Amino acid sequence: MRVSSALLQKAAKTVDKYSLYVPKSGVFPKGFKVASLASGVKKNGNRDLGIILNTNKSRPSNAAAVFTTNRFKAAPVLVSKQVLDGSSGEGVNAIVANSGCANAVTGELGMQDAQKVAGQVNAHIGKENSTLVMSTGVIGQRLQMDKISKGINTLFDQKQFGSDFNSWLNLAKSICTTDTFPKLISSKFQLSDGTEYTLTGISKGAGMICPNMATLLGFIVTDLPIKASTLQAMLTAAVNRSFNCISVDGDMSTNDTICMLANGAVDTFVIDEASPDFEQVKSQVTEFAKQLAQLVVRDGEGATKFVTVNVKNSANFKDARIIAETISNSMLVKSALYGQDANWGRILCAIGYSKLENLASLDESKINVSFIATDNSSPRELKLIANGVPQFDIDENRASEILALPDLEILVDMGTGSEECQFWTCDLSHEYVTINGDYRS
Amino acid sequence: MRVSSALLQKAAKTVDKYSLYVPKSGVFPKGFKVASLASGVKKNGNRDLGIILNTNKSRPSNAAAVFTTNRFKAAPVLVSKQVLDGSSGEGVNAIVANSGCANAVTGELGMQDAQKVAGQVNAHIGKENSTLVMSTGVIGQRLQMDKISKGINTLFDQKQFGSDFNSWLNLAKSICTTDTFPKLISSKFQLSDGTEYTLTGISKGAGMICPNMATLLGFIVTDLPIKASTLQAMLTAAVNRSFNCISVDGDMSTNDTICMLANGAVDTFVIDEASPDFEQVKSQVTEFAKQLAQLVVRDGEGATKFVTVNVKNSANFKDARIIAETISNSMLVKSALYGQDANWGRILCAIGYSKLENLASLDESKINVSFIATDNSSPRELKLIANGVPQFDIDENRASEILALPDLEILVDMGTGSEECQFWTCDLSHEYVTINGDYRS
Numbered sequence: 001m002r003v004s005s006a007l008l009q010k011a012a013k014t015v016d017k018y019s020l021y022v023p024k025s026g027v028f029p030k031g032f033k034v035a036s037l038a039s040g041v042k043k044n045g046n047r048d049l050g051i052i053l054n055t056n057k058s059r060p061s062n063a064a065a066v067f068t069t070n071r072f073k074a075a076p077v078l079v080s081k082q083v084l085d086g087s088s089g090e091g092v093n094a095i096v097a098n099s100g101c102a103n104a105v106t107g108e109l110g111m112q113d114a115q116k117v118a119g120q121v122n123a124h125i126g127k128e129n130s131t132l133v134m135s136t137g138v139i140g141q142r143l144q145m146d147k148i149s150k151g152i153n154t155l156f157d158q159k160q161f162g163s164d165f166n167s168w169l170n171l172a173k174s175i176c177t178t179d180t181f182p183k184l185i186s187s188k189f190q191l192s193d194g195t196e197y198t199l200t201g202i203s204k205g206a207g208m209i210c211p212n213m214a215t216l217l218g219f220i221v222t223d224l225p226i227k228a229s230t231l232q233a234m235l236t237a238a239v240n241r242s243f244n245c246i247s248v249d250g251d252m253s254t255n256d257t258i259c260m261l262a263n264g265a266v267d268t269f270v271i272d273e274a275s276p277d278f279e280q281v282k283s284q285v286t287e288f289a290k291q292l293a294q295l296v297v298r299d300g301e302g303a304t305k306f307v308t309v310n311v312k313n314s315a316n317f318k319d320a321r322i323i324a325e326t327i328s329n330s331m332l333v334k335s336a337l338y339g340q341d342a343n344w345g346r347i348l349c350a351i352g353y354s355k356l357e358n359l360a361s362l363d364e365s366k367i368n369v370s371f372i373a374t375d376n377s378s379p380r381e382l383k384l385i386a387n388g389v390p391q392f393d394i395d396e397n398r399a400s401e402i403l404a405l406p407d408l409e410i411l412v413d414m415g416t417g418s419e420e421c422q423f424w425t426c427d428l429s430h431e432y433v434t435i436n437g438d439y440r441s
Numbered sequence: 442m443r444v445s446s447a448l449l450q451k452a453a454k455t456v457d458k459y460s461l462y463v464p465k466s467g468v469f470p471k472g473f474k475v476a477s478l479a480s481g482v483k484k485n486g487n488r489d490l491g492i493i494l495n496t497n498k499s500r501p502s503n504a505a506a507v508f509t510t511n512r513f514k515a516a517p518v519l520v521s522k523q524v525l526d527g528s529s530g531e532g533v534n535a536i537v538a539n540s541g542c543a544n545a546v547t548g549e550l551g552m553q554d555a556q557k558v559a560g561q562v563n564a565h566i567g568k569e570n571s572t573l574v575m576s577t578g579v580i581g582q583r584l585q586m587d588k589i590s591k592g593i594n595t596l597f598d599q600k601q602f603g604s605d606f607n608s609w610l611n612l613a614k615s616i617c618t619t620d621t622f623p624k625l626i627s628s629k630f631q632l633s634d635g636t637e638y639t640l641t642g643i644s645k646g647a648g649m650i651c652p653n654m655a656t657l658l659g660f661i662v663t664d665l666p667i668k669a670s671t672l673q674a675m676l677t678a679a680v681n682r683s684f685n686c687i688s689v690d691g692d693m694s695t696n697d698t699i700c701m702l703a704n705g706a707v708d709t710f711v712i713d714e715a716s717p718d719f720e721q722v723k724s725q726v727t728e729f730a731k732q733l734a735q736l737v738v739r740d741g742e743g744a745t746k747f748v749t750v751n752v753k754n755s756a757n758f759k760d761a762r763i764i765a766e767t768i769s770n771s772m773l774v775k776s777a778l779y780g781q782d783a784n785w786g787r788i789l790c791a792i793g794y795s796k797l798e799n800l801a802s803l804d805e806s807k808i809n810v811s812f813i814a815t816d817n818s819s820p821r822e823l824k825l826i827a828n829g830v831p832q833f834d835i836d837e838n839r840a841s842e843i844l845a846l847p848d849l850e851i852l853v854d855m856g857t858g859s860e861e862c863q864f865w866t867c868d869l870s871h872e873y874v875t876i877n878g879d880y881r882s
Contacts, residue, residue, distance in 0.1 A: 071793040071800075072790065072792075072793035105789065107830065254790060331772065331869075344581075345581060348695075349513065349694060351512070352512040352513035352693075352695060364512060388546075389546075390581040430871050430875070432776070432874075433869060433873075433874055434871070
């Protein structure tokens with residue numbers, strides 16, 4: 001096997017992602033408490049069970065979710081869907097999540113298990129149809145109901161819920177599988193009248209688990225009051241621009257779920273689609289979801305680079321998205337990024353075989369492709385293709401500098417319209433193959 | 442970087458593909474002569490220019506081709522399309538192919554170069570609109586016309602054309618880029634009345650070239666007389682079941698071309714779609730094209746395994762094809778195959794996110810997935826999923842035996858109809874990442 005010493009050195013220089021991406025403190029939305037523990041499902045004794053609980057009583061807590069479109073939907077996905085359908089997203093007060101077992105491909109018994117988990121939390125909070133349930137981990141195995149059930153009772157009976165930073169960080173840890181760091185972000189925002197509100201987000205992925213797949217879970221909670229149908233519209237829009245715009249390896253799991261709770265603990269008018277603040281909150285939620293989704297790419301298996309694929313000036317959004325996704329999923333492009341090779345040919349090729357909805361989105365003579373430096377060095381833009389013509393006099397030294405950065409951007413200007421889409425991807429490394437080819441050995 | 446010693450040992454045990462897949466002799470169709478030489482475009486002095494010439498005068502030689510659907514079509518693709526359109530596929534007597542330079546993304550000047558190459562061969566054989574042209578190699582660079590032009594003249598003026606085995610093998614070598622072996626197959630067939638005819642095929646791919654992509658070229662020539670429109674229908678059908686059913690990394694190049702010549706040197710009735718032998722010849726050509734396409738997968742970069750993905754009993758062919766393709770392109774499935782891991786979860790997951798045309802093609806409770814041994818050992822079939830239920834008592838020893846084979850089959854029985862599709866893929870190895878991430882160093 002030919003592995004150059006340069007690549008081996010590069011792989012050895014692993015970044016300390018934990019210190020870079022895990023916060024040391026945080027502010028959290030009013031009216032939520034969280035708890036987590038090690039139920040014993042994870043054999044290494046790590047936390048594997050967590051609950052988010054609404055404690056605000058001033059208004060019903062509303063919920064929304066976006067689920068995997070994989071045809072083999074895991075039991076927790078189907079049960080959470082039932083809860084949302086049955087409640088119209090109103091009065092949903094809890095999310096219970098476990099890691100170590102995905103409760104996927106477990107048939108009718110798996111459905112009963114997921115219903116029991118949700119039912120047990122409902123019983124503790126005294127309200128039916130009030131709990132969403134999520135699982136991540138090994139597929140094809142049933143939940144160890146004794147451990148999970150005991151764990152839920154312990155959390156409630158021993159009053160282990162808290163709203164401090166460590167409680168939230170521990171919750172983020174409790175849904176990790178092979179993630180190398182817990183993913184937790186939190187920010188304060190203002191409405192137009194100065195009213196403050198908070199968004200907190202937790203995510204996990206795209207770690208492999210045996211025998212398994214990359215499961216993506218995400219929660220966003222806020223103390224704003226948001227009408228249930230508006231919350232769903234807002235989350236769907238945000239996910240379309242965030243979690244649906246990331247690529248580690250292009251695979252989509254049976255358990256992928258992004259959900260959102262809005263408990264209305266902030267004393268302000270309920271936000272619906274006619275509210276003056278609707279567009280602003282929607283874009284704040286979208287930007288926040290992008291940050292949360294990007295953490296998943298940063299923790300991509302074996303990833304040494306975080307790459308933004310920015311397709312702009314497209315005739316329509318769908319085709320901008322298709323092109324960004326095709327570049328992001330190309331094994332040849334991802335390998336070239338790992339090798340720090342300014343390979344415009346592979347990018348152009350991926351654009352060319354993108355399955356566009358509207359052929360007019362791509363005009364071969366109008367396309368521009370550049371690498372963009374993300375570290376404020378200059379020149380910021382290195383043009384690879386100008387109006388369809390490859391640039392043969394590119395500054396190779398500058399190309400090497402940009403490609404050596406851990407963060408970089410591929411900018412594709414379609415020149416056929418005004419729509420744009422960003423996708424976030426990582427490179428394809430030896431380590432990816434090692435992790436995914438070799439985890440049993 | 443964590444690379445287990447087991448994987449390193451496996452990678453070191455490279456198969457001698459040349460001795461396995463390159464024939465030592467062959468029979469070739471009547472009425473064709475071929476020639477090739479090193480024009481100097483390839484810096485290592487290897488052959489890089491080849492010509493196939495029809496010498497039969499009893500009937501016009503007909504041609505058909507299937508071209509890349511990539512939007513950035515290379516100049517030789519566009520010129521060959523013009524030749525076929527202008528001639529209706531009738532009276533096409535030559536194919537000229539060069540390697541080392543793809544003449545892609547070269548604009549109007551590249552078009553003129555490709556036209557000059559075809560025109561020069563036309564002049565030698567004394568007939569306009571008579572030559573298809575193909576190129577593979579570096580993209581974004583113009584052909585070195587002085588070398589190519591001199592090479593074509595040398596081949597014709599020095600009468601270097603031959604019809605023996607070595608001439609054909611050298612032609613196969615002349616279109617190689619980073620291929621590790623030349624791809625040449627040849628077989629005799631019979632019509633229903635006992636008339637013999639021959640198919641010879643040459644292909645290349647999916648090797649990487651800098652700065653570049655995997656280009657797939659294939660020629661099939663026969664001495665049967667086949668009506669031009671029938672030949673096109675036959676080739677399109679064959680390619681749909683062969684070259685369009687292989688996956689190395691899912692990327693499709695600017696230059697991909699499969700073409701076919703039928704010179705009618707065999708003295709029999711011209712075959713059209715009403716001929717009694719039509720269906721038989723079509724299926725012979727299809728099976729032959731499958732063999733030729735499979736050689737490309739066997740030479741997949743870094744590949745240690747050849748995997749047939751066989752999707753059967755589907756409600757329709759399109760969805761069988763989509764599922765087979767999705768499994769074949771899944772980086773997680775390909776990594777698991779490299780790691781020899783009986784990972785039914787990743788296969789099921791890929792089936793679940795396949796973008797089906799008709800949702801009824803997949804019934805989660807009817808699907809069966811097995812590994813099939815290809816070495817006549819038994820039990821031949823190892824069932825992983827039975828009617829949607831994962832089999833937890835699988836024989837791990839038998840799984841290890843099957844997964845250690847260099848050839849294996851993944852069988853997916855949809856249970857929703859009677860259509861089927863085979864796809865051929867390879868595993869994703871460290872070596873793939875090394876080749877594609879590191880070729881500049």
